[in-house]
Amino acid sequence: MSTTFDRDAWQAELESNREETRDYYLTQFNWRGAQRPEGFDGPRYFPASEEWRKSARLDREAPGTGMRIQLQTSIGDLRDFDVYGTFVFEHNGEQQRLTAYKMVPESPDYDVLFVPFKDATTGKQSYGAGRYLDVPRQDADDYTLDFNTAYNPSCAYSPRYNCPYPPPQNTLKIAVEAGEMVPSEHD
Secondary structure, three states, X not given: OOOOOOHHHHHHHHHHHHHHHHHHHHHOOOOOOOOOOOXXXXXXXXXXXXHXXXXXXXEOOXXXXXXXXXXXXXXXXXXXXXXXXXXXXXXXXXXXXXXEEEEOOOOOOOXXXXXXXXXXXXXXXXXXXOEEEEEEOOOOOEEEEEHHHOEOOHHHOOOOOOOEOOOHHXXXXXXXXXOEOOOOOOO
């Protein structure tokens, strides 16, 4: 079953989500005792680009699928995740792979696959510890990974959060110029 891509609806939804995120960081985010940076006006983003909406196949037979693993976090803890499979997609004719995880314990209200990743922008234009994608889980193996929705972990804004680091296999050699950038030009 094929659906038609509505560019205007996609752009409107992306802008609405970005405005909601900006409002959240300005009015509701718990800085946990850290100071909000002077001049902070919410997250910064790469320009929206359809190029970063990637058709992907979920490989549910990839090595490690079904295993429980632990990812190190920003405060040195280990957090449990279940390996759900590996997303396979192309960029500029080259195959890319990102492991997808289910949170442990699972939340019935939050049925998404967690995809932490680093790329060639990490530590330069994007946050040094990596970024996250939340991908709504579905029964079919054909997905769209929209890197325009890639976001920084909470620890990018306050070091008092405990954020999982992307595992080494989720480091892309390509520059994903989409989604959230470093929180400020001075970071």
